[in-house]
Amino acid sequence: MDKVLDIKNSSVLENSPLGVGGVSAALLTYTDKGLYCQQGGFYIDPWGAVDKAIITHAHSDHARWGSNHYLCHHLTKPLLQLRLGNNNYQSTTWGEPVYINGVKISLHPAGHIIGSSQIRIEYNGEIWVVSGDYKTENDGLSGAFEAVKCHTFITESTFGLPIYKWQPQAIIYQQIQQWILENQANNTSSVLIAYSLGKAQRVIEAAATITNNIYVHGAIWNTHETLLNTGIHLPTVKKVTPETTKAELKNAVIIAPPSADGTPWMKKFQPYKVGVCSGWMQVRGNARRRNVDAGFSLSDHADWPGLLQAIKATQAERVLVTHGFQAVLSRYLTETGIEAYEINTPLMPPTPKGEEE
Amino acid sequence: MINETSNNSQLQNFPLGVGGFLDGGFSLFSSLVNILGTSTKNTEKLNALQHYFSTASDKDKVWVIAIFSGRRPKRIINSTILQQWCVELIDLPLWLFEESYHTVGDLAETIALLLPPKPPTPKGESQSGLTLSHYLEEFIRLEKAEEPIKKDFIITTWMQLSQEERFVFNKLITGGFRIGVSQKMMVNALAKTTKIEASTIAHLISGNWQPANINFADLLNPNMVSKDDSKPYPFYLAYALEDDPQNFGNITEWQAEWKWDGIRGQIIKRNGELYVWSRGEELMTDKFPEYLILKTLLPDGTVMDGEILPMQDLQPLPFSLLQTRIGRKTITKKQLQEAPIGFFAYDLLEYNTTDIRTKPLQERRLLLENIINSTLAGNQLLANTIQLSPTIQATSWDELITLRQGSRDMGSEGLMLKRKSSPYQVGRKVGDWWKWKMEPMVIDAVLIYAQKGHGRRSNLYTDYTFAVKDGDRLVTFTKAYSGLTDKEFNEIDAFVKANSLEKFGPVRTVKPELVFEIAFEGIAASARHKSGVALRFPRMNRWRKDKKVDEINTLEDLKNMLRIYGNKKDGK
Numbered sequence: 001m002d003k004v005l006d007i008k009n010s011s012v013l014e015n016s017p018l019g020v021g022g023v024s025a026a027l028l029t030y031t032d033k034g035l036y037c038q039q040g041g042f043y044i045d046p047w048g049a050v051d052k053a054i055i056t057h058a059h060s061d062h063a064r065w066g067s068n069h070y071l072c073h074h075l076t077k078p079l080l081q082l083r084l085g086n087n088n089y090q091s092t093t094w095g096e097p098v099y100i101n102g103v104k105i106s107l108h109p110a111g112h113i114i115g116s117s118q119i120r121i122e123y124n125g126e127i128w129v130v131s132g133d134y135k136t137e138n139d140g141l142s143g144a145f146e147a148v149k150c151h152t153f154i155t156e157s158t159f160g161l162p163i164y165k166w167q168p169q170a171i172i173y174q175q176i177q178q179w180i181l182e183n184q185a186n187n188t189s190s191v192l193i194a195y196s197l198g199k200a201q202r203v204i205e206a207a208a209t210i211t212n213n214i215y216v217h218g219a220i221w222n223t224h225e226t227l228l229n230t231g232i233h234l235p236t237v238k239k240v241t242p243e244t245t246k247a248e249l250k251n252a253v254i255i256a257p258p259s260a261d262g263t264p265w266m267k268k269f270q271p272y273k274v275g276v277c278s279g280w281m282q283v284r285g286n287a288r289r290r291n292v293d294a295g296f297s298l299s300d301h302a303d304w305p306g307l308l309q310a311i312k313a314t315q316a317e318r319v320l321v322t323h324g325f326q327a328v329l330s331r332y333l334t335e336t337g338i339e340a341y342e343i344n345t346p347l348m349p350p351t352p353k354g355e356e357e
Numbered sequence: 358m359i360n361e362t363s364n365n366s367q368l369q370n371f372p373l374g375v376g377g378f379l380d381g382g383f384s385l386f387s388s389l390v391n392i393l394g395t396s397t398k399n400t401e402k403l404n405a406l407q408h409y410f411s412t413a414s415d416k417d418k419v420w421v422i423a424i425f426s427g428r429r430p431k432r433i434i435n436s437t438i439l440q441q442w443c444v445e446l447i448d449l450p451l452w453l454f455e456e457s458y459h460t461v462g463d464l465a466e467t468i469a470l471l472l473p474p475k476p477p478t479p480k481g482e483s484q485s486g487l488t489l490s491h492y493l494e495e496f497i498r499l500e501k502a503e504e505p506i507k508k509d510f511i512i513t514t515w516m517q518l519s520q521e522e523r524f525v526f527n528k529l530i531t532g533g534f535r536i537g538v539s540q541k542m543m544v545n546a547l548a549k550t551t552k553i554e555a556s557t558i559a560h561l562i563s564g565n566w567q568p569a570n571i572n573f574a575d576l577l578n579p580n581m582v583s584k585d586d587s588k589p590y591p592f593y594l595a596y597a598l599e600d601d602p603q604n605f606g607n608i609t610e611w612q613a614e615w616k617w618d619g620i621r622g623q624i625i626k627r628n629g630e631l632y633v634w635s636r637g638e639e640l641m642t643d644k645f646p647e648y649l650i651l652k653t654l655l656p657d658g659t660v661m662d663g664e665i666l667p668m669q670d671l672q673p674l675p676f677s678l679l680q681t682r683i684g685r686k687t688i689t690k691k692q693l694q695e696a697p698i699g700f701f702a703y704d705l706l707e708y709n710t711t712d713i714r715t716k717p718l719q720e721r722r723l724l725l726e727n728i729i730n731s732t733l734a735g736n737q738l739l740a741n742t743i744q745l746s747p748t749i750q751a752t753s754w755d756e757l758i759t760l761r762q763g764s765r766d767m768g769s770e771g772l773m774l775k776r777k778s779s780p781y782q783v784g785r786k787v788g789d790w791w792k793w794k795m796e797p798m799v800i801d802a803v804l805i806y807a808q809k810g811h812g813r814r815s816n817l818y819t820d821y822t823f824a825v826k827d828g829d830r831l832v833t834f835t836k837a838y839s840g841l842t843d844k845e846f847n848e849i850d851a852f853v854k855a856n857s858l859e860k861f862g863p864v865r866t867v868k869p870e871l872v873f874e875i876a877f878e879g880i881a882a883s884a885r886h887k888s889g890v891a892l893r894f895p896r897m898n899r900w901r902k903d904k905k906v907d908e909i910n911t912l913e914d915l916k917n918m919l920r921i922y923g924n925k926k927d928g929k
């Protein structure tokens with residue numbers, strides 16, 4: 001039933017672009033360095049060093065070090081500088097075309113994190129869109145997801161199962177606020193675990209409506225400073241430093257990345273409770289396994305209805321599914337009459353420390 | 358029967374039937390379950406229970422006591438049908454439901470996550486009927502109803518509830534309410550809210566009562582105990598002794614007995630009737646016709662504590678034989694012959710209609726011996742069935758340690774040490790009673806199949822099947838799920854995912870590489886198992902990272918263990 005494009009097999013790679021018949025010229029193929037546009041001679045979110053890289057967003061599983069030229073959104077550039085150092089960056093704004101070897105490229109809001117973009121490429125009337133990571137709910141920070149019409153849509157599927165249905169952001173924010181207030185009433189600090197780029201900024205916004213006593217981990221602090229310098233408005237936060245006293249941290253809200261969870265760094269927040277903000281918290285077993293006090297299903301990825309809605313809105317003739325539950329989502333799309341293929345990417349190196357989604 | 362532990366002043370302090378407001382209903386219960394299920398701290402759980410017992414309606418409280426003490430109404434529908442109704446309702450293909458279930462690992466939760474959102478309650482319509490007791494009493498009412506009626510009830514209810522409440526409701530249907538709360542903790546919370554002593558509460562909520570037919574005030578009224586002839590006493594449980602009893606003082610202060618591998622039971626004779634209770638608080642009188650003769654022989658007002666176990670000519674037989682008896686609704690003559698059940702009595706809780714639990718053990722033991730001897734006098738038939746559990750005579754700890762080495766030859770698992778001056782307490786208490794089990798038997802084996810766990814481990818491969826060597830072949834002989842740390846489980850999970858050879862449904866065949874030391878308490882011959890043996894309480898003792906597959910034990914080693922420690926009789 002499912003069709004799997006075997007991209008491990010390099011002979012298939014060379015003579016069969018992702019098109020499986022019908023489509024004349026594929027605009028993108030998977031190579032051992034990732035998604036490649038032969039006509040334009042560039043890669044999208046490559047896994048290794050290449051000459052020309054277009055970057056959807058600054059998360060570490062998408063933006064990697066070592067390429068000669070980078071193209072990204074204006075708001076992504078300072079984040080790449082922060083994370084990858086100085087490189088040859090070219091940035092652009094949403095909807096403004098850039099041409100490389102005659103291939104028309106434009107970036108469109110993906111709603112995932114600040115600066116995150118879908119990549120639209122057009123050549124000889126053929127249009128492909130690479131979603132990167134995306135979410136369909138407007139979080140007020142990342143820009144509203146834009147449905148871009150295309151022939152072929154390459155979609156992510158991190159939460160591609162019908163059990164993943166998010167509550168509106170306002171409700172999750174309320175739950176987080178409620179939890180902080182309860183902790184404060186019990187003289188307990190609230191440690192919120194969130195990815196430092198994307199989730200952390202949303203959690204800071206949620207917390208800032210009820211308290212101005214917000215501390216952040218160094219990694220989040222650096223991101224915060226970078227974003228402020230870029231001109232993004234964010235609430236005021238304080239950095240946890242060795243000089244920060246226990247008294248200052250009493251009853252505070254502390255935002256930390258997953259890598260800090262359970263480390264001695266958290267010692268001086270005692271007494272505290274830990275709340276994890278992640279779409280994975282939707283399933284109880286995950287929350288319990290991580291032994292957290294509270295789990296908030298706050299995600300920067302589209303939920304199941306969001307994925308289906310976005311895919312339909314592109315009116316794509318063909319959908320290629322990657323990054324998550326590709327087998328499930330491609331099978332479901334096929335059964336509902338949308339031509340879809342599962343893209344397995346066994347060559348992709350793992351995300352460092354599993355830090356980001 | 359006179360209850361020596363009850364005390365009149367407590368009665369006056371207890372606001373019978375006063376407490377409890379009626380709102381909150383099912384949502385109050387579901388948030389209680391949520392806290393109990395997610396909290397990692399016992400004090401928080403205790404507080405949540407206390408809060409519940411001081412705010413919920415009396416009717417719901419009775420049901421909470423019932424559920425947390427294992428008195429759930431019978432299951433009205435099986436999982437397959439429940440799943441089917443959900444699939445119909447959500448309009449998704451079955452395979453997608455199954456994929457979801459596979460990821461979540463819990464049926465009740467999968468359904469709660471997949472159902473369409475609850476429609477808004479029309480203005481002016483009250484939600485007050487939605488109480489825990491309402492739903493559970495509907496379960497009882499609909500037990501024998503036609504399927505469409507049950508379906509209508511369940512779907513209507515789903516549509517009344519929020520996602521969290523649906524999860525709890527589904528759990529009530531599917532059972533497996535293994536949320537992080539012990540009966541002991543519930544009893545403690547009740548004790549704090551009602552100001553009745555915990556041991557009294559444990560006694561009051563034991564035995565035979567129907568949550569639908571009793572009110573909260575009567576259930577927790579110390580004077581009501583005497584009205585129920587069948588009511589057992591809460592069992593006193595021993596702690597495991599880790600070291601040798603070096604600092605236990607003079608051995609003459611202790612009574613040593615064999616530790617039997619059966620089911621802890623209470624035999625009650627009151628007002629001409631006989632009742633047999635298991636430690637799981639199940640009334641099992643009808644399961645053991647062997648004991649029936651006691652109805653005429655035992656004096657009224659007698660309660661004995663002891664071990665229900667298969668035995669012949671006073672020799673214990675494998676535990677598996679007992680299992681063949683418990684599972685049956687009716688017992689045939691053949692089963693009575695093949696799996697004869699006896700009783701080793703080791704304590705007396707009620708004598709001459711008086712609760713004697715506060716008397717010291719040595720006094721209770723004398724009274725017990727008295728009863729057994731006078732009851733047994735001249736009754737040869739009974740002598741094969743009911744026996745005093747013998748005490749072991751030793752004049753020094755060293756002598757006792759030597760005697761303990763012979764435990765397995767006696768068909769026992771080790772020793773029990775009980776302080777002669779000890780009262781019969783309630784629940785698990787440190788200090789006076791100890792179980793001093795033999796070291797477990799161990800065998801090194803390789804992991805060859807893995808399956809995802811449930812609940813907390815729903816996304817990890819944590820259920821394993823192990824094999825020993827038989828020449829060039831690997832022969833499976835046991836499953837095991839417990840004994841490792843979360844970190845080790847994560848490590849094995851990663852190995853399983855990277856080294857799967859085949860997939861059969863949820864089971865993966867794993868490259869035979871990881872070696873574990875499997876510990877177990879007993880071994881018996883079994884025709885059902887490929888290896889020909891069945892283990893008792895198998896668990897992963899440790900991960901032998903230092904061993905390779907060709908260093909594991911062999912089927913021959915297992916068979917040798919069976920020859921030495923197994924009983925001849927087969928538990929087919």
Ligand SMILES: [Zn+2]
Binds near residue numbers: 062323356
């Ligand atoms: Zn990603």
Ligand SMILES: [Zn+2]
Binds near residue numbers: 356357
């Ligand atoms: Zn991302």
